[in-house]
Amino acid sequence: MIAIIDYDAGNIKSVEKALQALGEKAVTTRDRDVILNAQKVILPGVGAFGDAMEKIHKYGLYDVIHQVVEKKTPFLGICLGLQLLFERSEESRGIEGLSILKGAILRIPEKQDLKIPHIGWNSLKYPHAGSLFQGIPEESYVYFVHSYYLKAEEEGIVTATTEYGTLIHASVEKGNVFACQFHPEKSSAVGMHILKNFIDMGREG
Numbered sequence: 001m002i003a004i005i006d007y008d009a010g011n012i013k014s015v016e017k018a019l020q021a022l023g024e025k026a027v028t029t030r031d032r033d034v035i036l037n038a039q040k041v042i043l044p045g046v047g048a049f050g051d052a053m054e055k056i057h058k059y060g061l062y063d064v065i066h067q068v069v070e071k072k073t074p075f076l077g078i079c080l081g082l083q084l085l086f087e088r089s090e091e092s093r094g095i096e097g098l099s100i101l102k103g104a105i106l107r108i109p110e111k112q113d114l115k116i117p118h119i120g121w122n123s124l125k126y127p128h129a130g131s132l133f134q135g136i137p138e139e140s141y142v143y144f145v146h147s148y149y150l151k152a153e154e155e156g157i158v159t160a161t162t163e164y165g166t167l168i169h170a171s172v173e174k175g176n177v178f179a180c181q182f183h184p185e186k187s188s189a190v191g192m193h194i195l196k197n198f199i200d201m202g203r204e205g
Contacts (some may be wrong), residue, residue, distance in 0.1 A: 001197070003038035004028040005065070007055040009045025009080060011183070015051065018185035024192050024199050030059045036067060040074045043081035044185075046145065049105065050092030052080055062098065069177055071102055074201045079180035082172070084148060085179055101174060102121065102153035108146075111165045117147040122162040122182075124172075130159025130173050131201065132180070132194050140190045142170075142182040150181060 004016055006028045019026040027034060033040060043065065045052060045130075056062050066073055077085045086097050089105035099107075108116050119142045126133060142161070151171040152158055154200035160171035160180075171180045178198060 001038055002026045002042060005035060005041065005061060006030045006061055007026045007052060007061055008057070009047045009052055011046045011079070012044050014183075015044040015059055015078065015185045016143075019199070022199060027087060027201060030061060031058065032064050035061075035064050038068075039071065040076070040201070041065075041068050042076045042078065043084065045080040047080055049080070049083055049089040049097070049148070050088060050095045052084055053092070053095050053097060054077065055064040055174070056084070056098075060181070061129035066097060066100070072176045074198065075177050076198050077177075078185070079146065079181060079183055082181050083148065085129045085177065086150065089148060090104040099178075100177060101157065101172065103169075104153075105116070105148045106151055108149055108168075109165050114165045116143060118164045120144050124162055124170060126160055128159050130171060132171060132178055132189055132197050133159060134174065134197050136190055136193055136197075142180075142184065142187060142190055142194075144170075144182045147180060150195040158199055178191045 023111045083105045086103045087099045090107045091199045103128045123139045157172045158169045166182045184194040
């Protein structure tokens with residue numbers, strides 16, 4: 001069973017529907033025991049960094065998320081869920097993220113002819129091999145919706161990048177922690193393949 005962490009963020013139900021379409025049992029919850037006993041955990045969402053961290057603390061999820069990571073349970077952050085895994089964001093100055101990974105979330109720079117938020121399909125490059133992208137060719141297109149982007153401190157954890165006015169760290173992997181800035185649940189067959197790769201982690205055969 002996969003636990004999807006519910007902290008009142010947007011777009012959570014679409015992740016649950018995508019997992020169900022893949023034949024996977026998924027439950028959207030903020031119940032500590034359900035999350036800690038799940039085989040895999042996903043932190044999805046869209047919204048503001050500061051509001052999200054406030055809700056994570058309000059619902060007692062900060063320690064739960066850290067325990068999931070410490071237990072080596074496969075953990076996937078999506079969009080805002082990726083950003084929250086890092087230390088800080090220019091969107092909400094002075095508010096500390098989960099600090100599970102090192103790096104900062106920065107505002108996409110204003111440039112002529114570039115619309116912010118960045119909404120649409122972009123292709124990926126793979127600076128390092130990533131388990132999420134097994135069987136998915138480089139230059140595959142995925143769907144983004146964001147105004148802020150990740151600059152990871154450890155470049156070795158970056159498994160996918162894209163360009164939109166700047167180099168964006170689009171996906172990271174470190175140990176049992178995986179994260180995507182884009183939305184696999186909205187990225188057609190490529191996105192479903194990424195979710196399937198996550199679902200299959202640790203399974204025999």
